[in-house]
Amino acid sequence: MSDWNFNAPNEATPPTTRQVIGLDDPETGDWARVHGRQYSLVAQRAGTRVTLHAIAALIVTWLCSGSVDLLSLQAWGAALGFTVMIAFASDYRLRDAEDRLFTRTEMRNHAIVAGLKGVVWSLGLCILVALGAGGQIASIWGAIAFLILVSVASRFSAPLSSIAFTITACAGSFIAALATFNFGLALLIALSAGFAVFGLIESARLAFEARLADLEMQEKSETVSMLLREFEEGQADWLWQIDTNRRLRSVSPRFAFALQRDTADIEGKSFLQLISGDGWKNGEFPQSLHELADKLKGKESFSNLVVKAMVRGEVRWWELSGTPMFDEDGEWHGFRGVGSDVTTQRESTEKIEFLARYDPLTQLPNRLQLNEALGKALTYAEQWRTRCAFLMIDLDRFKAVNDSLGHLVGDRMLAQVASRLKPLMDEGELVGRLGGDEFGVVIRDAADRRRVDTLAKAIIAALTTPFYIDNHVLYVGTSVGSAIGPRDGHSVEELLRNADLALYRAKDEGGGTHCEYEPSLHSNAEERRQLEVALRTALEKNEFELHYQPVVDTLDESVVSFEALVRWNSPEHGNVSPVKFIPIAEDTRLIVPIGTWVMNEACREAATNWPEDVKVNINVSPEQLVEPDFAGTVVRALSHSGLDPSRLEIEVTESIFMRDAAVARKALEQCMALGCSVALDDFGTGYSSLGYLRKLKFTTIKVDRLFVQGAAQDSPESLAIIRAVVAMADSLGMTTTAEGVENEDEVEMIRRLGCTKIQGYHFGRPMPADEARKVLKRRGFDEKRKSA
Structure with a gap:
């Protein structure tokens, strides 16, 4: 096909006269090929027009030889000859107009040259009449009319040029006729010019329409040929x-x-x-x-x-x-x-459809397909007045695997989890991956309520057994929350939300268990949402207060430190238990600004109002430790308060090693380099490992109140654990603090077991700062009395 892209104008809008003669471009389509084709015909007849102009000039010379001097005729003939040769050259340049982009500028230039020829003929006629050839004006006009007729007949394909020649040639003749008072001839000349122009336009219009039709047919023929050729050459x-x-x-x-x-x-x-x-x-x-x-x-x-x-x-x-x-x-x-x-x-x-409905990592149905299956199960349950169920599954310690061993090991574990879940499914049950380490199970017919609990326990058992990946033995465990439809929700969104609430409760209970949805969970979730909203503005509204619980020396029961404990007194919710708001603060990372406030306030209180031998213990969340500038926060709190770093003891739990352990360890080492001490709280209740004690030089190990209460009840296991912790701490140069001591008998037991310090209600509950100062004043009075 040609490089041209011909688009015919809209058939419902015929071309205007200005568009036909080339003064305007069409609103749609491309007529460059049409004009190019038409103007290329002009070059084919250029020689004939030169000959006809020469013959007409000889006729005029013969007619005027008796009335006009020869020199004037020769001058006019020379001018005409020069103009005709310029026109010939202009015509000749159009021989390739059909094969290239023909522009309106070329069309206009060609019309100017044609008009110039008409001007020469007009001026010549006027000059000849003025020199005495007035009696031959009709004959001379006949020669010019002959040329106009030839132009109309031979150059209708170039209408603008023919019109330019006709008008300019007739203009001089018309003026000459009026000058000789030959009004009849003047009228004839004007009418001839008008009809000639009209005929040119109509002839050009017909020629253009024929050319348009020809080009359309050619375009269609080339397109069909191309399509057939492509089809014949195609291999598929x-x-x-x-x-x-x-x-x-x-x-x-x-x-x-x-x-x-x-x-x-x-x-x-x-x-x-x-x-x-x-x-x-x-x-x-x-x-x-x-x-x-x-x-x-x-x-x-x-x-x-x-x-x-x-x-x-x-x-x-x-x-x-x-x-x-x-x-x-x-x-x-x-x-x-x-x-x-x-x-x-x-x-x-098919691959795209698979990716849209299946999880590529586990090959299980994805969230979209689970939602569709749950929707169908709900419809089935409501139609047949039965029940369906949705189980939401979440791995308990999967993040620790990802953080410690990398996402590649985590991905392989998820694939193994999927392979363990699939065999547990019966007919009408679909297991899929919701995302991350969350999975879901749709039970289409849960008329037998026992099946939900049986399947949940089977899932927990299957995922509790160790995973063997790359020479690693990994334990994660799982929690399961379930919701029954349509009892717990009439839509997919309600069931998913309520199963998630049940899962959240299972997580709160320590994980590794199954909880069913209860309406109270929704109210708990709403309460949690409202607490979160209030917690976000509690710090700027000064709603927090620090209470201090004394820690005493086991031998003489003197106060050696106070543990700073944050309390929240909300105007909306009253005194909110730390058990409620601390997890919310950690989940939303509000614990970071709250922890900074606690650090600054506790250091200021200890430096201003306590004796120099009394320390302050401050609990630090893992969320605070992973902050890049935690050590800077400690430095600022110490410098602003003037507290000696040796009087600050930072308390952390073993959970800091379950997330970004290297970052947490580096932050604590920076604090220890300042002179602060670090205590390991709740040792033995979490993911205890002696490796933690090797990784970081703790100052104190705090024995959890569970073991203290167990030892008070003569539990052999609790007694053995406390003795082991005390022995280990002594050998590592660490002190021990027993928590939850509530009476004198327990104090005596702790002394016998060898713990260094004691903390509990027996020596004081958490108290406001002013009461803690009173305790310290009484201690000073007692010490003076003893010394007396």
């Missing part, structure tokens, strides 16, 4: 034809190639048999082949029918279109059509 398309018995006829080479057979081998063979494979023998056909057979049997046309074909034992997907063949008498002669192999596109589509 073929033509097929069958007779009334559905046997192949006129097999094309590409169709034979698609069947991986020779043309001669398949000519006359059954079309359906060739593409059905073993299904032809056992009568088991894909649904798409049944549909194709029905179309052929019913003599129905079909288009873009995707058929599953077996080619040499390999599954291929074909897209077929076919039309029944009838002769002039209406007799059916079979089918003919086209086909293409769309196996690659089909596989890509």
Whole structure:
């Protein structure tokens, strides 16, 4: 096809006169090819026009030779000859106008040259009349009229140029006629000019419309030729034809190639048999082949029918279109059509559909498919007045695996989790991955309530056993929350939310358990939401207060330190227990600014109002330790308050090692380098490991109140644990603090067990700062009395 891109203008809008003669471009389409083709014809007749102008000039010279001197005639003839040669050169340059971009500028320049010829003829006529040839004006006009007629006849393809020549040539003749008072001739000249221009425009319009139609046909012909050529050269398309018995006829080479057979081998063979494979023998056909057979049997046309074909034992997907063949008498002669192999596109589509509905890591259904399955289960339950269920599963310690061993190990663990979950499912149960380390199970029919609990316990048991990945033995465990539909929700969103609330409760209970949704959980969640909203502004509204609980020396019961404990007195919610608001603060990371406030306030109180031998213990959350500038926060609190670093003891729990352990360890080492001490709180109740004690030089190990209470009840295990912790701490140069001591008997027991310090209600509950100062004053009075 040509490099030109011809777009015909809208057929409903005929071209204007200005567009036809080339003064304006069309609003739509591209007429450069039209004008180029028309103007190229001008070059073919350029020589003829030169000859005719010469003949006309000789006639005029002959007519005026008796009345005008020869020199004037020669001068006019020279001027005319020069102008005609310029016009000839201009015409000759248009010989390739059809094969290039022909512009309106060229069209305008050509019209100027044609008008110049008309001006020479006009001026010549006026000069000759003025020199005495007035009696020959009609004859001279006849010569000019002859040239105008020739221009109209030979240059209608260049209407703008012909109009320019006609108007300029007639203008001089009209003036000369008026000058000689030949008004009849003047009228004839004006009418001739008008009709000549009108004829030019109409001739040009007809020529252009014919050219437009020719170009459209040429464009369509080239397009059809290109499409046919592309089809013939394509390797994935073929033509097929069958007779009334559905046997192949006129097999094309590409169709034979698609069947991986020779043309001669398949000519006359059954079309359906060739593409059905073993299904032809056992009568088991894909649904798409049944549909194709029905179309052929019913003599129905079909288009873009995707058929599953077996080619040499390999599954291929074909897209077929076919039309029944009838002769002039209406007799059916079979089918003919086209086909293409769309196996690659089909596989890509199936892969996209799989990715849209399945999790690529675990190969389990994803959240979208789980939501759809749960929606169908709810509809089924409401229709048949039964129940469905949704179980939400969350791994308990998966984040620690990701943080310590990397995401690659984490991904492999998730794949193993999926492989353990799938065998647990019965008919009507679907397990999928919701995202991260969360999974879900849809039970379509949960009429047997025991099945929900049985499946939840089976899931917990399956995921509690160790995972073996890359020579690592990993334990994670899981928690499960469940919701029953439609009792706990009439929509997918409600069931998901309520199962999540039940899961949250299972997590709060320590994990490794199954909790069912209860309406109270929703109220708890709403309370938590309201507490979170209030907590976000509590610090700026000065709603927090520090209470201090004394820690005493085991031997003389003197106060050695106070543990700073934050309390929240909300105008909306009253005195909110730390058990409620501290987890919210940690989840929302509000614990970071709150912890900074506690650090500053506790250091200021200790430095200002306490004796120099009394320390302050401050609990620090893992969220605070992973802050990049935690050590800077400690330095600022010490410098602003003036507290000696040796009087500050930072208390942390073992959970700091479950998340960004290297960052937490570095922060604590920086604090110890300042002179602060570090205590390990709740030792023995979490993920205890002696490796923690090797990684970081703790100053104090705090024995949890559970073991103290157990030892008070003569629990051999608790007694053994306390003795072991005390012995280990002594050997490592650490002190020990027993928490939760509530009476004198427990004090005596702790002394016998060898703990260094004691903390509990027996020596004082957490108290406001002013009461802590009173305790210290009483201590000073008692010490003076003892010394006296």
